[in-house]
Amino acid sequence: MAGLTMRGVTKTFGDFDAVKDVTLEVADGEFLAVLGPSGCGKTTLLRLVAGFEGVTGGEIGIGERVVSNADGNVPPEKRRVGIVFQNYALWPHMTVAENVGYALKVAKVEKTEAKRKVDEALALVNLQGFGDRYPAKLSGGQRQRVALARCLVAAPSLVLFDEPLANLDVHLRASMEDEFAAFHKRTGTTIVYITHDQAEAMALADRIAVMDQGRLVQLDAPRKLYSEPATEMVASFIAQGIVLPAKVLSGEEGGHCRVSVLGQEAVVRCRPGEQPREAAKICCRAQDIEMAAAGEPGLDGTVIRAVYKGGSTRIEFAPAADPTVHLHFELPDPNPFQEGAQARIRIRSGWLIPSGAAA
């Protein structure tokens, strides 16, 4: 296995930068998810790593070897990069073993050696004994594992996944997530996993690279991405963070600072060295918001929706100070607040989103 290095990678189509100045490193054996909304450049990034596109600027390295820069590109078949696509594209008239071993046959690998490699690859994806079946007799998840075995048989130095679960139903997705996680643990394969599904990225990846409009906006472990988003886009994209306008009243002390949010003071977490400033933003999660106790200061406003969730109710709340802002949080049963009720809430925690320059 090998790591991946991208330094200042840019890909331009006409005068449009699909990927802009992306620098990142994926360690040998790491599972990196590349996450972002539609059109942010994920697929282009994957195609650059695979070698289907050449870079316009910057450099890509796999292991010790530079595979792409402005001077030229190593062709895809010489990169030893495996790819698992969304539609697994198995040949229906070939058995599982024939599908998996096809590349070995083309490369004229000796028969017993080829069989050994096919068996090995099938074992890696927990499909021992399935070699003689035809794809039509497999479940969607099993087909996806055959596709994975087919790419592993060539002993790739890294494996790219292109939204591999997008075509599967919700239950199968969950069990395939477990399969991929177990596969990664078992084999230590270096994986770059493209997805627009943040729950999937969170569940699987060691680190997540969030892309927006061609740029890499944050690369961090899932927990850090959730608790310390670097930009407003990351804050609202990950787990529907609530982004609120704020004014920073005091400099950072012990990882916290005082802010004013919609006229109320709150203490939030922040990066070291934050100083008082106007026009700041904070990110709150549902669990950072609670109903104010009687007599306690807080934000007055109106409950605009109350949706029962089984054991709890999701409340959507518009503060009187700015009814265009909507906050949401959950209340355990019994919930006394119906739609239209007046209520007072308290923001008990949050995260100060770093200013543009710091992000």
Ligand SMILES: Nc1ncnc2c1ncn2[C@@H]1O[C@H](COP(=O)(O)OP(=O)(O)OP(=O)(O)O)[C@@H](O)[C@H]1O
């Ligand atoms: N060959 C091309 N020529 C021109 N523009 C392209 C080409 N390939 C991609 N783009 C543009 O680059 C941008 C990024 O596309 P890309 O497919 O990488 O996004 P994505 O994040 O994978 O989106 P999705 O999740 O919808 O697949 C888009 O605006 C797309 O239209």
